[in-house]
Amino acid sequence: MAFEAGLDLLVFANQQTYAPAIVEDTVDNVVNLVHAGRITEARIDQSVARVDALRPKS
Structure with a gap:
């Protein structure tokens, strides 16, 4: 839902109930959204590009 709403970056706090596969599960969910046509690779x-533009250049 976050990506569909326009978010560019997700931040996880994995402390209350530790979920060792949280990153892999999230990536799988994003891939499934692409396959379902709910978001495009271009959107990703x-x-x-927007997140990269915020990174300091050395």
Whole structure:
């Protein structure tokens, strides 16, 4: 839902109930959204570009 709402970055706090596969499960969910046509690879690329633009350049 976060990506469909336009979020570019997710932050996880994995302390209350530790879920060792949280990252893998999230990636699988995003892949499934792409396969289902709910988000596009271009949308992911746009998010990556926006987040990358915020990173300090050395």
